Amino acid sequence: MSDKLQLAKQRVRDFYRQLDASRDDNILQAHEQHCSVDYHWRGCHPFNEISNMVGVAEHFWQPIHTAFRHLQRRQDVFMAGDNQLDDDDTVWVVSMGHLMGLFDQHWLGVAPPGRMAFIRYCEFVQVRFLPLGDAKICQSAMFIDIPGVMVQAGVNPFPPQTGAQLIQPGPITHTGLLFDEQSEDESEKTLSIINQMIGDLGNWDNDLSLEEELALSWHNDMIWWGPTGIGATYTIERYAKQHSGVFRNSFSERIFNGHVCKFAEGEFGGFFGWPNLTLKPSGGFMGMAASEQSFDMRVIDIYRRDGEKLAENWVFIDLLYFYYQQGIDILARNAYLSPDFQRQI
Structure with a gap:
């Protein structure tokens, strides 16, 4: 199982590397190279569920890359495992952290402040294994903190918080990037x-x-x-x-x-x-x-x-x-x- 976990991690890391460096049409190419033809994507409102990679590229990733220039991924947690709730032959990978860029264009009706902004995110990615040792991403659940971006742009859509509102760091131990095998x-x-x-x-x-x-x-x-x-x-x-x-x-x-x-x-x-x-x-x-x-x-x-x-x-x-x-x-x-x-x- 450890070999499959490492293969799944590598597939997701390769996908992120290509996706994060992409612009416009290259975003779809990244999905075509690393995702299966039946790729299913879940996202928070207003994106909800998208059942094809073209829709994910056009409606989610391209607008983000347009609105947030020089986008970079700042991961705090990266891990993989066998889903306890399913006995199929797949591995799930999690990436959590922030997407950071220059918020220079409108996004989801939010006016840009012209400053750097952080999009807090966490994504669960399911990797399916294919013959000859290959693997493809077949499913994702991508949650992003859209209200957090609104607050950074000067608009707070909620009443006063019960907790503290801030840009949230990763683990205090700085040990969340589990690229290598774990016990x-x-x-x-x-x-x-x-x-x-x-x-x-x-x-x-x-x-x-x-x-x-x-x-x-x-x-x-x-x-x-x-x-x-x-x-x-x-x-x-x-x-x-x-x-x-x-x-x-x-x-x-x-x-x-x-x-x-x-x-x-x-x-x-x-x-x-x-x-x-x-x-x-x-x-x-x-x-x-x-x-x-x-x-x-x-x-x-x-x-x-x-x-x-x-x-x-x-x-x-x-x-x-x-x-x-x-x-x-x-x-x-x-x-x-x-x-x-x-x-x-």
Whole structure:
């Protein structure tokens, strides 16, 4: 299995190298060279699902390369593993970090500030193995923090955050780029504590306090790197007050839909769902009115384990989609309120 993990990593690294250096038509060529003909792509709102590589190149990557000049990829985590939730003969690779460039052209209705900007991202990539030792990318889930770009451009689409809003760094250990083989024992240890944590979270009616429950699988000085609109928070005490407690109080009904992929490599691991959760915000959430309807939430979680417990968690939530289901199109509202639009009317 280790050979397949390394082959999958190399395929994704080659794809990124060609994609990041591409311009215009070369973006599609990168996909044609490294992706399968049935390539399926998932992305956060407004991109959602795209079932062909031409659409991915034209509607997602080309506009980004146009809007953000001299784009570069700054990875903080790179890992691969066998999906615990599927027994097919594929490997999943994760890349997490930022895309950075000069934000000089309009993008998704956001007016450019003419300064450097960071697009926080995390991508799950599925690699399928072919005869004669070749491999192709057949599926991706690419989450990007669009509201984070809006904030950098001077527009905050959300009410005040409960956590801290900032450009988020990678792991404190600087050990997230797992280009080489990792210990299977360490990988299994990481996946085990992630599964334990998921089980703890699923038992919301236990007799423990929230902080006591979190301490079962988290270090006291944990860091939760959340999405724009919620922000980051540090230590179990502040995480309980600034996000986890708020989240639990906001929803009266919570349905867990499972994950599409979950794995670990070395001290890192993670998962994504499509959607992970179906929630009823009867207590309101992030400034939204309370509702008795249920809405889907798409989430990516990436973890770093330190010893016997989890230490850091990078979280990507498709908040634009969560708002959109409730009748608020944040991107359309921003375009309407933008100075460029107002000058036209």
